[in-house]
Amino acid sequence: xxxxxxxEKDADSARMxxxxxxxxxxxxxxxPSLSDxxxxxxxxxxxxxxxxxxxxxxxxxxxxDEQELIGPSDVVLMTGQPSIETAMQxxxxxxxxxxxxxxxxxxxxxxxxxxxxxxxxxxxPVAQPATASERFGLLVGASEPMRRVYEQIARVAGTSVTxxxxxxxxxxxxLAARTVHDRSRRRDKPFLAVNCGAISPQxxxxxxxxxxxxxxxxxxxxxxxxxxxxxxxxxxxxxITEMPQALQVKLLRVLESGSFMRVGSTEARQTDVRxxxxxxxxxxxxxxxxxxxxxxxxxxxxxxxxxxxxxQRMADLPLLSRHLLAQMAEREGAGKRLGASAxxxxxxxxxxxxxxxxxxxxxxxWVMSPGAEIDEQWLPPARxxxxxxxxxxxxxxxxxxxxxxxxRQVILATLAHFGHHKERTAAALGVSxxxxxxxxxxxxxx
Numbered sequence: 115x116x117x118x119x120x121x122e123k124d125a126d127s128a129r130m131x132x133x134x135x136x137x138x139x140x141x142x143x144x145x146p147s148l149s150d151x152x153x154x155x156x157x158x159x160x161x162x163x164x165x166x167x168x169x170x171x172x173x174x175x176x177x178x179d180e181q182e183l184i185g186p187s188d189v190v191l192m193t194g195q196p197s198i199e200t201a202m203q204x205x206x207x208x209x210x211x212x213x214x215x216x217x218x219x220x221x222x223x224x225x226x227x228x229x230x231x232x233x234x235x236x237x238x239p240v241a242q243p244a245t246a247s248e249r250f251g252l253l254v255g256a257s258e259p260m261r262r263v264y265e266q267i268a269r270v271a272g273t274s275v276t277x278x279x280x281x282x283x284x285x286x287x288x289l290a291a292r293t294v295h296d297r298s299r300r301r302d303k304p305f306l307a308v309n310c311g312a313i314s315p316q317x318x319x320x321x322x323x324x325x326x327x328x329x330x331x332x333x334x335x336x337x338x339x340x341x342x343x344x345x346x347x348x349x350x351x352x353x354i355t356e357m358p359q360a361l362q363v364k365l366l367r368v369l370e371s372g373s374f375m376r377v378g379s380t381e382a383r384q385t386d387v388r389x390x391x392x393x394x395x396x397x398x399x400x401x402x403x404x405x406x407x408x409x410x411x412x413x414x415x416x417x418x419x420x421x422x423x424x425x426q427r428m429a430d431l432p433l434l435s436r437h438l439l440a441q442m443a444e445r446e447g448a449g450k451r452l453g454a455s456a457x458x459x460x461x462x463x464x465x466x467x468x469x470x471x472x473x474x475x476x477x478x479x480w481v482m483s484p485g486a487e488i489d490e491q492w493l494p495p496a497r498x499x500x501x502x503x504x505x506x507x508x509x510x511x512x513x514x515x516x517x518x519x520x521x522r523q524v525i526l527a528t529l530a531h532f533g534h535h536k537e538r539t540a541a542a543l544g545v546s547x548x549x550x551x552x553x554x555x556x557x558x559x560x
Contacts, residue, residue, distance in 0.1 A: 116140045119160040121151040123169055134222050147171045155183050162229040167193040178207040188229040201412045224372035227386055251293030254437045255430040259422035270417045271297035278414045279392040281421030284470030287392040295348040303347030306340050311356035319361055320377050329378020341385045354391040355405040362407045369413045424465040438473050442480050452488050459490040478541050494544045
């Protein structure tokens with residue numbers, strides 16, 4: 115049976131919460147002070163600790179700092195005077211959440227479902243990946259930076275903690291989020307991914323929270339949002355900094371209370387969803403720029419995971435290349451391998467687009483290579499060597515030139531170098547044929 119410890123100085127509130135816990139089939143103990151809480155923790159390790167911040171004999175933070183006593187228990191801090199600073203301190207000291215008092219019966223039921231009862235079916239932490247392991251879930255790599263990511267995922271997946279994944283575009287943030295989900299107790303429930311930058315700001319609230327029929331022009335039927343459809347599972351919010359500020363306030367409310375309302379409705383609905391957020395921006399800069407609310411950041415950034423860029427894990431390049439080519443072979447029905455000279459060229463790239471860019475480069479080379487072996491002919495030139503320089507020519511760019519002008523000169527010089535062969539030019543520049551055609555059309559050289 116799940117067990118909860120309620121550390122609350124107000125006796126009536128403590129009894130009410132203990133009664134609700136009992137109605138939900140959870141055993142509960144109460145403690146009106148820090149000393150009583152320490153005694154209860156020594157008697158029985160709880161699954162969930164509801165901890166009042168202000169107690170007769172000290173601050174609840176003092177108990178949070180006693181990690182040996184808290185052990186594996188999930189702790190939710192309660193305070194009648196919530197603030198960003200309090201929430202920040204609570205999360206940094208290991209609390210799972212910080213909620214405003216009084217806690218409603220609905221909130222308490224949700225907390226029990228998330229933390230107390232969830233532990234009964236909790237998956238055992240995934241064994242640490244072996245040093246020689248080349249894969250972990252959907253992630254591929256055996257380098258030291260990736261092994262650190264694997265270890266973090268292995269530790270957090272079986273908990274209910276909110277995860278914030280950061281990293282440059284193309285580093286595999288969604289794959290990491292899916293791996294967290296697949297190794298959690300929610301793995302049999304939905305995993306939904308939402309790119310906040312790909313949804314119109316006018317439609318985002320409806321897509322995330324749903325809407326009622328007739329709530330706005332064109333709403334000809336009731337619509338379930340992502341929070342309803344992901345109930346019991348995981349919701350991955352990619353590019354969270356692209357979410358409008360007004361909607362961030364509503365997201366914060368869901369994280370605090372587990373309740374939301376569809377657009378056009380006055381009825382609050384409960385949801386049990388684990389949120390994993392992601393961004394390719396530096397979070398402190400996003401807060402300063404007003405793209406991310408500071409209080410929302412503290413709610414989301416409980417367990418940060420940073421995905422390393424490809425340039426920091428170049429030891430994984432041969433492994434990643436083989437993996438991506440194997441995917442293409444399975445999809446296209448014909449396998450191709452990467453020659454040694456081609457791999458050497460790939461190893462000299464800066465890879466600003468990371469693994470996504472590598473996949474696109476290999477896909478183009480796979481299409482253009484007539485034989486079973488991909489050589490360097492259809493790959494971008496080695497880093498630091500421009501196409502013109504490779505032919506013995508030079509390209510001079512005046513200091514102070516606009517980036518658009520520099521791009522124009524490089525594209526036209528590369529096109530000339532390859533004898534106006536557009537497919538090879540696009541492959542060398544690392545862009546799609548459509549992008550090259552559009553640029554040349556802009557330059558009047560199509």
